Amino acid sequence: xxxxxxxxxxxxxxxxxxxxxxxxxxxxxxxxxxxxxxxxxxxxxxxxxxxxxxxxxxxxxxxxxxxxxxxxxxxxxxxxxxxxxxxxxxxxxxxxxxxxxxxxxxxxxxxxxxxxxxxxxxxxxxxxxxxxxxxxxxxxxxxxxxxxxxxxxxxxxxxxxxxxxxxxxxxxxxxxxxxxxxxxxxxxxxxxxxxxxxxxxxxxxxxxxxxxxxxxxxxxxxxxxxxxxxxxxxxxx
Numbered sequence: 045x046x047x048x049x050x051x052x053x054x055x056x057x058x059x060x061x062x063x064x065x066x067x068x069x070x071x072x073x074x075x076x077x078x079x080x081x082x083x084x085x086x087x088x089x090x091x092x093x094x095x096x097x098x099x100x101x102x103x104x105x106x107x108x109x110x111x112x113x114x115x116x117x118x119x120x121x122x123x124x125x126x127x128x129x130x131x132x133x134x135x136x137x138x139x140x141x142x143x144x145x146x147x148x149x150x151x152x153x154x155x156x157x158x159x160x161x162x163x164x165x166x167x168x169x170x171x172x173x174x175x176x177x178x179x180x181x182x183x184x185x186x187x188x189x190x191x192x193x194x195x196x197x198x199x200x201x202x203x204x205x206x207x208x209x210x211x212x213x214x215x216x217x218x219x220x221x222x223x224x225x226x227x228x229x230x231x232x233x234x235x236x237x238x239x240x241x242x243x244x245x246x247x248x249x250x251x252x253x254x255x256x257x258x259x260x261x262x263x264x265x266x267x268x269x270x271x272x273x274x275x276x277x278x279x280x281x
Contacts, residue, residue, distance in 0.1 A: 045123070048103075052127050053134040055100035056231050060138025062092025064236050067165040068142055072149035073156050086217035094210030098203075106229040107131055108268030112190050115272035116281060128230070135235015139166055143243050150245060159249035166236035168225035168260050169252070178224050178259045185220045186228040186267025187274075189213075194275045227260035234261060 066088035069077040077084065096105060104110045104119075107128035113119040119127070143150065153162065160169070170178045189212065196208045217226050227233040233256060241251045275281045 045126075049126055049130045051100045051103050052105060053130040053137075055096045055103040055105045056131040056134030056235070057138035057141070058096045058099065059093055059105055060135050060232065060236060061141055062095070063089050063232065064139050064142040064166055065145065066092075068146040068149065071157065071161055071165050072146060072153045074149040074152040075146070082221075083218075086214055086221065089217060090210040090212075090214035093213050094206045097206035097209060105131055105134075105231065106264075106268075107231055108186055108229060108264035109190055109193065111265055112194065112268040112272035115269060116194070116276060131231035132235045132238075135231040135233075136239045137235075139236035139239035140243065143239065143245075154246050159247055162245065163240055163249040163251070164225075166240040167233050167251075167256060168227040169255065170224050170259070171222060173255070175255070175258055178255070179263045181220065181223045182227060182259050182263035183267045183270075185216055185224075185226050186264040187271045188220070189216055189228050190268045190271035191275050194271065194281055195279075198281070224259060228264050228267070230261055230264055232260070 066085045069075045070080050070085055072078065093105075097103065104113060104127060107124075110119060110124055110127045110131075114121050114124050150162075163169070192212050193209055196205055196212070199205065199208075216228070220226055237251055237253075237256050240248065
């Protein structure tokens, strides 16, 4: 159990190093890749998740996936909270590692970059704030994400699953990511959001916990639950 919890923690942390790292690259003053755009960012998220899955193997790195696996009987219910906590803590630590790596760029950006843009390096935010619609976007994206991964994992060819999941993240990010930034994962958003709140970033924006809890916090669980029920009821998984 300890080994699996550590794998969830480290896998999530590595995913966040890639993801928050690429947003730091794209936003912060002094970064060599500043202004590279959404294609650069989404591709790095997809490849980063593939790498994390190759290294750490059979991990969820997403509390919504843990919930789905508990519903399907693949993970004991008593592990739902420990797995989820390990993943959120991994998100916090991964974001702190990125802050240390980009400390000079964060300092160079003080007073030059909108504090909201700095916060959005760490956590997701809507393009247009409409909480019911934002909730639906995150719910539906997570539903497609979790249902697709459940289907992908039925393919037993070695090495296929990590690559396919990375391509899935890339496709969802490109096709559904515009409204909310496609968190689909409490640990992906809440962990770095907590890190942003505790890190010594000057003139920081508020953490926007209302949005963080309602949209990337709750909606992925609803999407993951519905995905598990659909894949069980329709395909018999």
